[in-house]
Amino acid sequence: MDIRDLTGEAVAAITVRAARSALTTLGTVLGITTLVITLGIAATAGNQIVGRFDELTATAVTVEVPENDQEIVAWDALDRVTRLRGVVAAAALAESKESANLSVRSNLLIDPTRVTAQTLTVVAASPGLPGAARGRMVQGRFFDSGHVARRDEVVVVGEQAAKMLGITRVDRAPAVFIGDHAYTVIGILGGLRREQSLSSAIMVPPTIGRRFGLRHVTRVLVTTSLGAAELIARQAPTALSPGDEGMLQVIAQTSPTRARDAVQNDVNALFLILGLVSLVVGAVGIANVTLVTVMERTGEIGLRRALGAARRHIAAQFLLESTLIGLTGGVIGASLGIVAIVAVSAAKEWTPVLDVRLGLAAPVAGAVVGLLAGLYPALRAARMEPVDALR
Amino acid sequence: MPEPVIELEGICKEFPTDPPVRALSDVRLRVERSDYLAIVGPSGSGKSTLLNVLGLLDVPTSGSYRLDGVETTALGDGARTRLRGSRIGFVFQSFHLLSRRTVVENTMLAEIYGGQSRRGRRERALAALDRVGLGHRAGFPPERLSGGERQRAAIARALLGEPSLLLCDEPTGNLDSRNTDAVLDLFDELREQGMTIVVITHENEVSERAVRRVRITDGVLAEE
Incomplete structure (x- = not known):
């Protein structure tokens, strides 16, 4: 089977159920958005705090005699x-x-x-x-x-x-x-x-x-x-x-990098957990909807088997569908997160600090979530006997 | 003399229930090229089981089934799937058209699992639609077609890839008499073009149009 045919079938299946697909991505969107905002705001805020230290304390050295x-x-x-x-x-x-x-x-x-x-x-x-x-x-x-x-x-x-x-x-x-x-x-x-x-x-x-x-x-x-x-x-x-x-006893500001690390660690831990939890919820959502879709599309699975689709073709299509939904959620989530970081920075008059790798890794993370969520439904679809599926 | 399209010998199918159910019992059947065969019988007679065996959707418990001279009972799942995709065109009672995809897209679906080139696929699908008289509906979604048109679209899909056998399961079960006539006329035309057609039905109107009729009763097949 041509990979372009596989992709075409997966995209078509997603787009004919546009409303459902959009709702399915929601969990992933929330999770990825939370993660991107958490990491981005922590990096941005961390740098601002260090900037403030710099201005006064980091230039002061006191020697006690x-x-x-x-x-x-x-x-x-x-x-x-x-x-x-x-x-x-x-x-x-x-x-x-x-x-x-x-x-x-x-x-x-x-x-x-x-x-x-x-x-x-x-x-x-x-x-x-x-x-x-x-x-x-x-x-x-x-x-x-x-x-x-x-x-x-x-x-x-x-x-x-x-x-x-x-x-x-x-x-x-x-x-x-x-x-x-x-x-x-x-x-x-x-x-x-x-x-x-x-x-x-x-x-x-x-x-x-x-x-x-x-x-x-x-x-x-x-x-x-x-x-x-x-x-x-x-x-x-x-x-x-x-x-x-x-x-002599010297009093000076501790290294600014250490100050930044301490600040980041405090802010990050809680929100990272929050983001990961949303991501798991998103994955469960995708798995759930994909499973329902598989049950609804039993006839279609039977037809495809009758047309010569092997089990792996069926599995590949459902896996690709859930991965694409996860990827879409990741792209939307990353975009929303970056917009939110820029907005917060603008409101607080901060300089937004964005790691380019974050913008690239977020959609990949979404796709992985979709892939994992699709494993079980895809397996269920592939295991169906054509005779049962066509009944 | 060319190989028969279908050659069944001593086909039995048992379902492992308690007590075991014998759905097919020592079935013999020979279908030559360009045959038009109707398999009739009441519900529960084993019609569907026979269709599943003929369509390579299920394997018999014992016996020999040669499709185009290829012994199928010894094939693995993958090889059987490939043979099914390349040699058999299915026509279902409920059409099984994908909703919200155009008629031509539905027709093209028949080729994506085979090794055919993507080049010219749309043209081949349009040609198949012309063959069933549905060329003017190529861009329509199935929801906007009548029942007869839907079944003709499904037949076009089955014809794509030049199968050896058109296997039809109650093809007129969801159609009114006018549409039924149109579909049966189409079968006559296809047969004149050399297509081998096997129709499973319980309607006399359909089976009378066929050249040959076999009746299945309690898993036993008999020529009429």
């Missing part, structure tokens, strides 16, 4: 980190318990009706802080290496601290009193995206910090370019403290 009487990281060691390829900005900070609760006032008048003294944290910082903490100067400027070298008595206050102290402008060079000593406020730092606690702190140059017991660097903030975080996390300790790198 343990408290020690000896100097582990020198203030000028920061230059060596800044020179590393992939570092966008770096800053060193010094904090201590003693300087965490200092009384700060914006004037020396003692007004009994108001609380004028605020308890604020004083932090010594290197000039690169605005860039490293990803903040911006709301007013004025940050101190530079000149201020540091000259031991100028200048401070930068955090946005929150400025509000608490009532400082709104810096162009008239207001002063704050830390203890009894006055310091000139040259800027207000705000919009911090890292180390947001600095917003309610007073930042002083390292050379001034000694007065408050802030001698040694306790933390280094590094902002890297995208993708360099892992490398910088390995190199920074050596650059900061050659020989003592083992004492």
